[in-house]
Amino acid sequence: CENHEKIxxxxxxxxxxxxxxxxxxxxxCENHEKIxxxxxPYxxxxxxxxxxxxxxxxxxxRIxxxxxPYxxxxxxxxxxxxxxxxxHERTxxxxxPYxxxxxxxxxxxxxxxxxxxRIxxxxxPHxxxxxxxxxxxxxxxxxHERTxxxxxPYxxxxxxxxxxxxxxxxxxxRIxxxxxPYxxxxxxxxxxxxxxxxxHEKIxxxxxPYxxxxxxxxxxxxxxxxxxxRTxxxxxPYxxxxxxxxxxxxxxxxxHERTxxxxxPYxxxxxxxxxxAxxxxxNHEKIxxxxRPYxxxxxxxxxxxxxxxxxHERTxxxxxPYxxxxxKKGFISKDSCKRHEMxxxxxxxxxSYLG
Numbered sequence: 001c002e003n004h005e006k007i008x009x010x011x012x013x014x015x016x017x018x019x020x021x022x023x024x025x026x027x028x029c030e031n032h033e034k035i036x037x038x039x040x041p042y043x044x045x046x047x048x049x050x051x052x053x054x055x056x057x058x059x060x061x062r063i064x065x066x067x068x069p070y071x072x073x074x075x076x077x078x079x080x081x082x083x084x085x086x087x088h089e090r091t092x093x094x095x096x097p098y099x100x101x102x103x104x105x106x107x108x109x110x111x112x113x114x115x116x117x118r119i120x121x122x123x124x125p126h127x128x129x130x131x132x133x134x135x136x137x138x139x140x141x142x143x144h145e146r147t148x149x150x151x152x153p154y155x156x157x158x159x160x161x162x163x164x165x166x167x168x169x170x171x172x173x174r175i176x177x178x179x180x181p182y183x184x185x186x187x188x189x190x191x192x193x194x195x196x197x198x199x200h201e202k203i204x205x206x207x208x209p210y211x212x213x214x215x216x217x218x219x220x221x222x223x224x225x226x227x228x229x230r231t232x233x234x235x236x237p238y239x240x241x242x243x244x245x246x247x248x249x250x251x252x253x254x255x256h257e258r259t260x261x262x263x264x265p266y267x268x269x270x271x272x273x274x275x276x277a278x279x280x281x282x283n284h285e286k287i288x289x290x291x292r293p294y295x296x297x298x299x300x301x302x303x304x305x306x307x308x309x310x311x312h313e314r315t316x317x318x319x320x321p322y323x324x325x326x327x328k329k330g331f332i333s334k335d336s337c338k339r340h341e342m343x344x345x346x347x348x349x350x351x352s353y354l355g
Contacts, residue, residue, distance in 0.1 A: 178269055
């Protein structure tokens, strides 16, 4: 009870001798000090991972055993720790008992509240041993340090691919399971990640806060805006390790590299056909489902791909954004422009070989 009351009073009388961080209990302070000494007396027999706290060691063991002894009273979902179960149950009740002292924002966990308060104070107590970069949370620091060590402790159960973070591994595994737990409130489309769902919802609101100063084109995502800027600057920062070809985006570079390795990690749920890019797999699956979610505003014709719908709409608007470098003739699609340019260079198109 005395320790619990300190949550409300904010009293923290136990201070770390190394960094001055304060704690409400002697036990928590002593456990924290092991971060500085590096002491990790508890070692996992399965994988050799070591821990400074016995409680963390016991929780880790459950990763190997699959044990989830704590069950949500509302939906019966299982958890490996009591704290994770309690935190989950608050998603049902809406309870947020921890309040930021600076702005009044409420949180369901004390941990999230403390980390949020560091945004106001600027405190970054966790420092990378390799490069000195500082972080608000210990977990973010540990994840960063893996970029130096190359450690990838989270393994996909389906294909064996390794990841730096547990979250990245979970998101990847949804490629295999097809699980899409996040649903758009407007159209019901489902997504594997919360961020992708929120990003998609901007399509419905029409919000495009990022505007190119060169051509006036607007974007709903900052990442798309940055990629677009490279079409003006010509910057291609991502280089294929095999052949040296350069790309505007990291994803395009990764997809290209699979032409060298032959890797096709995305598999159609209906026929088993494999693809090197997730987008191509999704588009292929629409052949099986007959789904055509993209509809022309002018004539109502439906398409399975947004890019095909965009090209079609240009037949109504007359827009021809792709221009031949030789004769300045305009085209509605990049492919059409490329084919035309070959008539100037004398190169044969695939169609000319067929006919």
